[in-house]
Amino acid sequence: MSNTLTLYYNPISMPSRAVLTLLTLGNVPHTAKVVDLQKQENLTPEYTAINPCQGVPALDDDGFKLFESHAILRYIVNKYQLHDFYPKDPQEIAKVECYLDWHHTGTKLVSKFVFDHIIGPKMMGRPAPPDFEAKEKEMESILQFIEYVFLGQGKFKYVQNQPKMTIADLALIFEIQMLFGFNYSFDKFPGLKNYVQHMSQVPQIKQANQAFFGMIKNAPLNDFIKGLIQ
C-alpha cells in the first residue's frame, strides 16, 4: 500500500484520536500532522482550504479532502478493506451506523459537559454555565442509555454486540474517557465501567491517549482511573 493519506489532527481531540487509532490498528500507511488549536492553526487560510469547517480531524488522500471523523473512519475502512472494524451484513452495518449517528446528539453531550463545566473553568478561565446539576443529570442519562441500549445492559463486549471492536467503539471510547478528567466514579454504571476498562487497555488506544493522559496525570484521580492511565 502506498502512503497517500495525510491526517490533520490534534492529540487532545477525541475524534482525532479515533481516526489515528484506526490507522494504527489497520496498519495503514499515513502521515500525521498536528494542528495546533491553541495557536489557532485551524483558522489559517491554508488549513481552511483543507477543512472549510476548520475542525479536526481532516483527511487529505492524494488531493481528495474529507472532514467529519465518522465519514473519515468509514472511508478508511472501505478503501483499505478493514473488515475487522466494520461489519459486512447490511443489518449489522445499520446497527453500527445507528450508534455513529446517535453519537452526535448523545455521547457528545458527555464530553460537552466535561468541557463546559470542568475544562473550560479550570484550564481556560471560562465561566462555568449555571446549570451544573441539570447538566450532570443529563450527562448521566446518556451514560445510562449507552450502557442499556448500546452495551446491552453490560452484556455486550463491544457496541451493538459486534463480535470485534468496530469504528463505533473507537468513536465512543475517547469521548467517555474525557470523564477521567472529571475524576468520575463509574460505579453507577458497572457495564460501562467494564467496557471502559477493557477498551482503555487496548495498546493502540493507550498510545493515542498519551497527550491526554499527560494533561490529567497530576490531578486527583481515583484508583480505577489511575490504573488505566499508567
Added chain:
Amino acid sequence: MSIQLYFNPLSQPARAVHAILVIGKIPHDLHNIDFMKQEQNTPEYKKISPSGNVPSIVDGDIALFESHTILKYLAKKFKLEKLYPSDIVEQARLDQYLDWHHTGTRNITLVARDFVFYPKFLGKPAPENKDERFKELEWYLTTFEEIFLGNGKHKHILGFEEPTIADLSAICELVTLFMLNIDLAPHPHLHQYMKHMLSIPEVNQVHQPAFGFTQKFAENLRQEYVDLMK
C-alpha cells in the same frame, strides 16, 4: 414484505424517511406516533425505538432508529443508487454532510423548539439568550450555504447532479425555518435551494401536514414562506 415506518408528520427526520419511501416506490405502512398522547413512551414502542424518538422502522426481524442510518439502509437495500451512490468516495463526501447535520442544520429545530414550540404549546418559558441563539443560527445557515451549497454554485448539496439523502435530510430541517419566520434575504442561495427541493413532488407531498400546521399557527408569515408552500 412492507417496511413499517413509525413517524409523525411534524418530525423533520421522519419526513425525510417518508420521502425516500415514496421516491423509491418502496412498499411501506405508516404508523403515526402521537406525541400529545405520549405514544412514544409506551413499552411497545420503546422495544422498537429505545429512545422513544421518531422515525424508526421495522423491516422483518430488524428494528432501526436514527434517520440517517435508516436512509442509508433503505437506499442500499433498494438500490437507490442516485440517492446514495455505492462509490466509496461519493459516499464519504455525502457522509460529511450527513454527519455535520446533527450539530449543524439540526440547530434550526432546536431554536424553534426552545423559542416557539415549547413556549407556545407547552407554556415553557423561552431561554434568555435569544439574540445569541439566533446569531448562532445565522452562522449555521451561512455555513450551510458556503460549504454545502458552494455559495450558490451547487443545485444539490456538495454539487451532486441529482438529489441525495443529504438533500432529503436537509430540506426537512430547513422547512422549520418557516415557524421561525427568519428573513431569507441574507440567504439567497438557501432560498433558491428550498424552492428547488420543495418543487420535487414527493418532497412537497410529505410536507403537506407540516404546511397545514404552519399556516394554522405561524404568525405574520413572510411572503417568501407563503410562496414556498404553494
